[in-house]
Amino acid sequence: MFRHLRNLILLVFLLLFSNAPTCFDQSVYAQESKEESVVTSTTNAKTGDARPVSESSAGGEEATAEGAKQQQTPARFMLPAEQHAWANFQPGAWREVRITTETFNSRGKVINRSVTTQKEILKAKSEETYSLDLQATVDLIGKRIVGDWKQRVLKLATNRAGEITGMQKKENQIISYEGEEVECEIWELRYLDDSRQMVDRIVYSPQRYPFVIRRDSKEIQDDSQAQPVEEQVEVIASTIPFVIEGKMTMCCSQRTTRRRAKGNSLRVTFLAPTVPGGEVAAWSSDFDSQRQLTRWSTFELISYGLAISPQLDEERR
Template sequence: MWLLPFVLLVLPAALPVAWAAESNIPLRHHAWGKFDKGAWQVVRVVTDTLDEEGNVTATTTTTRETTLVRVSNDTVKLKVRVTVDVGGKKFDAPEQVIVEGVHGEPEGETQVAKVLDPQVAEIDGKKILCQVHQFEIATPDETRTVKLYHSPEVAPHVLRRETVTTKLKGRRRRYRTTTHVVQLDSKREVLDEERRTAVVETVHQNNKGTTITESVHSGEIPGGVVAFRAEERNAEGQLVRTSRLELVDYGYSKKERRGRRVRRARRRNR
């Protein structure tokens, strides 16, 4: 399934999922860290593939359901179910269980963390003093260097994240991702309920091209991301794929029935 990796790339890239316990970045600033076991979120991603003339040649719909299994002192455990619809045919990916460490790294990866000098992030004309943390995550075939700009007072707290992944063999850079908040504390309707949100831009670059994602986040929603639009361009700058995410439903416990918020929103809109 060639499209699934693109969708799963865009989803994590839009999430502020890194934090550092050793550097006093609390776990509650993770997109799932302040919610209770059983909280869940369902999102739908519609992806269009384009030809050289810009015509849509294929459309794929991916539904992703994420459930919070556990929050411990330094890890978050999530269960993820993904269904992909291609031309009316549905494919279920194997269920995944993801355990992330204190820096957002998969459990078991080695890491080195350090605190750098504070820096100022400017958003909406506001200058915000940030703690800066840098760490390296090592796997058998690559090293990922991440720099975080963290504000204890201003949500969504991780205001900028820079990631460079280098392949160990030949020390070649595999990709670079920069995520930064471009708008703070705006109110939007999310499934017919007013929520405080922030707008985040992510630029992901590799040798095949660039993907730019603009996403809307709310710390009041499990998982954080409530919407995004993404554009992927190849190395020649041609637009080859677009993707958009919508929040389908969410809940704060297993007892909340799927569709309850959606049904309530529909009743209000009649």
């Protein structure tokens, strides 16, 4: 009996002993597999092995790379065509305007008067540029000078021909606009204007005509001194009635102030979204450094059309 009991105890002991290593080996293997995975991942990172360590880690790396790519892509100020005074229309849209200018001497007497009739036709437009065909006829001191047709290619964002060399989006700002608080986008654009480097600070509201609520322009110079704003264009009234071809039309009013060493100028403009080019009337005055009036001029719309007439098309050919 004692011998049977001893054999039974020995059998139980052997069974317990044989099961223990199995559980232990599984836990050790799991731990070793985890450590091996970590070591393999580290080794791949150090050796630069292009093979992915695991599917999940590869997906994470791709997501990180995509996120970094998006962060590196600079924001761009793209004025939609439908918000631009010319690009809002189809090629062939045109207008004819008259500019009357008088020049004064130091005693305030008119010494010169000219009347310029100018025709402007939208020739083409793209995502970032538009081109105009222009022709001017000048009546001066009893003489008429008929100019040739010329073409100008301008940027939608600046209305200038020079290349845009950089742009940066600033933090949005809340501005007071006709007694209302309006959130606007703020942009800085750098571009070439002939031989000068210029920077524009743009206050943009995509919901309010004429969309660019204010634009401050100044020259970038090499010295560290801050340059004053050279030109400031701002909306001063958004709903002004104006008669265009016998019909009362909603316009907005802009004020343009130019400040230069030789003198300043002030221009008030009426803009209509229904007319190619926007401008329907304007009045400007130029002053010398002593605030003496040296010149003034008026701008008036003669006629316009949304499609070019055969006669006008023949003239520019």
